[in-house]
Amino acid sequence: MSSLATGLKGRAELGVSLLLGVVGILVFLDANGLVTPYSQSDPVGPKTVPFIVSGLLIVCAVLLAINVLRGGKGEAEGGEDVDLAHPADWKTVLPLAGAFILNVLLIDWAGWVISGTILFWGSVLALGSRRYIRDGLISIALSLLTFYGFYLGLGIALPAGLLEGIL
Amino acid sequence: MDVWSSLMDGFATALTPMNLLFAVIGVLLGTAVGVLPGLGPAMTVALLLPVTAALEPTSAFIMFAGIYYGGMFGGSTTSILLNTPGESSSVVTAIEGNKMAKAGRAAQALATAAIGSFIAGTIGTALLAVFAPIVVQFAVSLGAPSYFAIMILALLAVTAVLGSSRLRGFASLALGLAIGLVGIDSVTGQRRLTFGQPLLVDGLDIVVVAVAIFAVGEALWVAAHLRRTPLHVIPVGRPWMGKKDWSRSWKPWLRGTAFGFPFGALPAGGAEIPTFLSYVTEKRLTKHPEEFGKGAIEGVAGPEAANNAAAAGTLTPMLALGLPTNATAAVMLAAFTSYGIQPGPQLFSSQGPLVWALIASLFIGNFLLLLINLPLAPVWAKLLQLPRPYLYAGILFFATLGAYSVNLQAFDLVILLVLGALGFMMRRFGLPVLPLILGVILGPRIEGQLRKTLQLSAGDPAGLFSEPIAIVVYIIVALILAWPLIFKLIRRNRPAKKPLLPANSGAADYSD
Numbered sequence: 068m069s070s071l072a073t074g075l076k077g078r079a080e081l082g083v084s085l086l087l088g089v090v091g092i093l094v095f096l097d098a099n100g101l102v103t104p105y106s107q108s109d110p111v112g113p114k115t116v117p118f119i120v121s122g123l124l125i126v127c128a129v130l131l132a133i134n135v136l137r138g139g140k141g142e143a144e145g146g147e148d149v150d151l152a153h154p155a156d157w158k159t160v161l162p163l164a165g166a167f168i169l170n171v172l173l174i175d176w177a178g179w180v181i182s183g184t185i186l187f188w189g190s191v192l193a194l195g196s197r198r199y200i201r202d203g204l205i206s207i208a209l210s211l212l213t214f215y216g217f218y219l220g221l222g223i224a225l226p227a228g229l230l231e232g233i234l
Numbered sequence: 235m236d237v238w239s240s241l242m243d244g245f246a247t248a249l250t251p252m253n254l255l256f257a258v259i260g261v262l263l264g265t266a267v268g269v270l271p272g273l274g275p276a277m278t279v280a281l282l283l284p285v286t287a288a289l290e291p292t293s294a295f296i297m298f299a300g301i302y303y304g305g306m307f308g309g310s311t312t313s314i315l316l317n318t319p320g321e322s323s324s325v326v327t328a329i330e331g332n333k334m335a336k337a338g339r340a341a342q343a344l345a346t347a348a349i350g351s352f353i354a355g356t357i358g359t360a361l362l363a364v365f366a367p368i369v370v371q372f373a374v375s376l377g378a379p380s381y382f383a384i385m386i387l388a389l390l391a392v393t394a395v396l397g398s399s400r401l402r403g404f405a406s407l408a409l410g411l412a413i414g415l416v417g418i419d420s421v422t423g424q425r426r427l428t429f430g431q432p433l434l435v436d437g438l439d440i441v442v443v444a445v446a447i448f449a450v451g452e453a454l455w456v457a458a459h460l461r462r463t464p465l466h467v468i469p470v471g472r473p474w475m476g477k478k479d480w481s482r483s484w485k486p487w488l489r490g491t492a493f494g495f496p497f498g499a500l501p502a503g504g505a506e507i508p509t510f511l512s513y514v515t516e517k518r519l520t521k522h523p524e525e526f527g528k529g530a531i532e533g534v535a536g537p538e539a540a541n542n543a544a545a546a547g548t549l550t551p552m553l554a555l556g557l558p559t560n561a562t563a564a565v566m567l568a569a570f571t572s573y574g575i576q577p578g579p580q581l582f583s584s585q586g587p588l589v590w591a592l593i594a595s596l597f598i599g600n601f602l603l604l605l606i607n608l609p610l611a612p613v614w615a616k617l618l619q620l621p622r623p624y625l626y627a628g629i630l631f632f633a634t635l636g637a638y639s640v641n642l643q644a645f646d647l648v649i650l651l652v653l654g655a656l657g658f659m660m661r662r663f664g665l666p667v668l669p670l671i672l673g674v675i676l677g678p679r680i681e682g683q684l685r686k687t688l689q690l691s692a693g694d695p696a697g698l699f700s701e702p703i704a705i706v707v708y709i710i711v712a713l714i715l716a717w718p719l720i721f722k723l724i725r726r727n728r729p730a731k732k733p734l735l736p737a738n739s740g741a742a743d744y745s746d
Contacts, residue, residue: 097426101424112422123404156459160454186634
């Protein structure tokens with residue numbers, strides 16, 4: 068067990084391989100479950116392409132696993148603001164995802180103005196800004212502006228939610 | 235003649251005050267996002283798709299044209315003033331451009347990039363206007379088997395040629411094809427990969443997929459590795475060039491254009507190869523070899539021209555065949571579809587005025603870029619100082635808003651987050667993003683052509699090879715796939731002085 072654990076350490080990329088394999092199997096099972104009579108007008112049918120795609124996924128999964136176990140490594144993407152010298156900073160990413168999820172849960176009930184404010188404010192805080200008041204004001208302004216901008220400019224009515232009747 | 239009059243009509247459409255306004259907005263927006271780290275033209279067009287759904291298609295595409303060229307320009311500004319290029323196509327510009335900026339010649343570097351981009355973009359757009367109708371004439375004679383083959387070629391070429399790992403490219407492509415399968419099968423009405431979820435029946439909205447992969451994935455990825463020490467931005471005044479700079483720049487501009495356009499127009503286009511070739515050529519031809527590596531103006535002028543000419547070239551297969559070969563073209567193609575416009579060779583006949591207005595607005599956008607952006611360069615440089623929390627929170631905010639406003643369903647936001655996490659993982663483990671997007675967009679169309687082909691041949695697989703163009707394309711596909719094996723064999727055999735094995739599949743089996 069411990070030797071397996073050390074063998075797997077630093078090989079997080081095997082997770083990609085696993086994902087490819089799982090998706091490949093899902094695509095296969097799903098296509099296999101389709102029932103279609105053979106039809107002259109559609110000899111290929113709805114199953115063929117999913118089978119090919121699932122084959123490609125599984126082949127990629129296996130080859131990638133071999134590649135990673137032999138020491139292959141995907142090159143992490145760089146960029147202007149990306150500093151690959153330090154490891155992934157989950158203390159930033161998880162709160163950021165949290166703000167996002169909160170917005171998903173609240174948007175239909177509380178409305179865009181409230182959920183959007185929470186999204187932007189939460190994201191700015193998660194990303195390390197510490198000017199709470201200014202950030203909050205900017206968040207509220209952004210949500211209100213986009214709410215009215217979409218309604219008046221594009222005719223798209225974002226949900227008003229709790230503030231229905233006020234906005 | 236015909237091209238000329240159509241183009242003039244296009245200018246007439248594009249030069250109405252309203253459309254001109256959209257062109258200006260597009261150029262400004264494009265440059266701004268090109269300058270801003272973390273944002274690129276593909277992401278911007280994706281974020282704007284829902285907003286522009288309320289506009290006339292023509293106005294929307296005029297704006298997209300501005301964003302497309304503006305984004306290129308903005309990207310070169312960043313790579314000159316910071317030493318970290320945002321796009322792979324401006325990597326080469328950064329080599330000499332940043333050295334020039336450090337040596338106090340930022341103004342000249344920006345000027346040669348801007349003017350070179352203008353010249354290359356104008357020549358490239360002119361070539362596009364001339365060649366696209368010729369390609370269309372050729373393309374309308376093609377049937378389903380040839381289309382199937384050409385699309386396969388485009389997918390494989392982009393996947394296998396670009397990027398550092400072919401295996402990871404194919405993994406990304408396969409994921410994209412799987413995402414493209416979700417929803418009702420258009421021929422039989424069967425539900426595929428919907429898992430009983432009624433909201434998945436219509437398939438995944440391409441806007442949601444593009445925004446998730448480009449915007450949410452990028453924001454999460456940068457958040458995980460946010461640079462804590464701010465980058466040093468080199469201050470710059472108004473760009474200008476002296477007489478000597480002009481005389482050293484004009485030849486590289488033209489040579490860069492000559493490299494860029496054909497590479498961009500190929501199905502496996504991309505700007506990386508031509509920009510690199512242009513750099514190498516200028517280094518060899520220069521009269522000032524001692525300056526290379528210390529900030530030679532030729533090393534900025536050539537690659538920048540190549541980059542923009544390639545951008546124009548990419549639009550040739552996009553408009554004439556409906557084949558996108560870079561991320562921005564892919565998203566623009568998705569925009570066509572969301573307006574109910576069928577991309578492909580029929581585009582020129584069915585949507586002639588729109589296409590010509592788009593081409594005319596490319597000329598206009600280019601000119602506007604030169605006019606607006608030379609004086610604005612210092613402002614763009616200031617934009618680089620925008621506090622990063624606001625920038626990335628803003629990307630997430632507008633990504634959410636854009637994806638939600640398509641269908642007003644919170645469920646789309648769940649998909650946005652899931653695919654955003656996928657985008658994060660792809661960036662972490664070096665899976666290129668472009669094959670996935672192309673897989674989502676081209677997958678369903680490839681399946682359609684495949685089924686049409688075999689329907690015509692009554693199920694006989696020989697139908698796939700029933701057109702000569704299809705056979706030629708399959709030979710090219712085979713060469714691309716076998717190339718690394720052939721290459722390995724050549725290298726392995728050369729030191730041993732063995733005769734070269736013939737490059738057929740039988741020989742390839744020995745390579746492992």
